[in-house]
Structure formats: structure tokens, C-alpha cells
Amino acid sequence: MASIGAIILAAGMSRRMGFPKLLADFNGKPLFRYAVETAVQSALQPIVLVGGERVNALRQLTCDLPMVQVIDNPEYSKGMASSLKLGIAKVTGRVDGAMIFLADQPLVPGEVISELIKQYKSARNQGIQIIRPNYNGMLGHPVLFDSRLFKAFHQINGDEGGRSIVSNHNDKLLIVNFKNPYWGADVDTPEDLVKLKNIRP
DSSP: OEEEEEEEEEOOOOOTTTTGGGEEETTTEEHHHHHHHHHHHTTTTSEEEEOOTTTTHHTTTTTOOOOOOOOEEGGGGGGGGHHHHHHHHTTTOOOOOEEEETTTTOOOOOHHHHHHHHHHHHHHHOOHHHHHEETTTTEEHHHHHHGGGGGGGGOOOOOOOTHHHHHTTGGGEEEEEEOOOOTTTOOOOHHHHHHHTTTOO
């Protein structure tokens, strides 16, 4: 059985939002809690939540979830790559693969996680090392990376995330299709927050 961990990226600076979006109320919970709870309910382990400027608030708001390890990225202003590197370092040697979540995507359901893991377990022996969802024509998150690719994260910089790793290993990529376009929606603006509150996964 392959062991899968979770890295949840929650160190963004909310430039387009104008206020700390990950702490914003979304149907009664802080926005970031949805990705965290999906990872917990999917039995991913370890679960690493990477925070930045408001890491202490993330710790306080996850104190009821002892299985979630909140880590501080003091270089959060340098972009997503700095958070990814920290998260990957925390799970290296502990898992066969890691699923990368974005904390501003509250509508990803557990069935997406279970299907990505199912496809990974059946395809990894055929050389597949990246599993990525496609939501009705839009590639999205979470993305599952096999541990054989963890070293590649040392080379990324800025705000690119894992994009270059995916493009450099396109022959090892498997796309899993889902019909619901809202599952991959992220919250970037106050308008997004209002619109997505009325949608059920």
C-alpha cells in the first residue's frame, strides 16, 4: 500500500483579495479549513499546513486537529515555491507520494482525493509519477507527486509552484477527469467568495 501525505499551501499574501482571504468566513468556517478537513477525512498522513504572515492564526484555528502539522515559512513573500520546498522537506522519507493542496479551494470533495489515489496506486508501477485532476476542461489541484520527484522541488523558485516539474515530466503525468467545474474553483477576489458560498460540491 502506498502512503500518501498532504501539503497544504496557506502562505499566500491575498493581494487580489485585499484582506486575509484564508481566514475569511466561508459558510461558517475559515476558508482554509476546507482543504485541511478534506485531507484529514481522506486519511492522508502526514498533513503539513504551510503558513506565512498569519501562521499563528492557522495554528490557533487547527488546534483541534492534532494530526495537522503547521509550519512557518519565513520567506513566504518570495512565492509559492518557498512553501512547496518546506512542505516537501517535511514529508520526504515518510511517504511514497504527496498531494499538494491550495488552501483557497474550498469545494474539492473527498471523492476527488480518493480517485486520484486510486489512479496513482494502479498506475505508479507503469511509471506514472504525477496525478492531476481536470475539472471539466480546467487542470487543477490537488496534484499528487510521487516521492521520486521530490528532489526536483529543490530547483523551483518564485511563484511557479510545481508547474515546471509537471512540464518536465509530462511523460509521467496522468490526468483524471471530473465533470464538475466548481470543484477546482479558487477564491481570489471578494466576488469569488460570495459566488462560491452558494455552490455545493
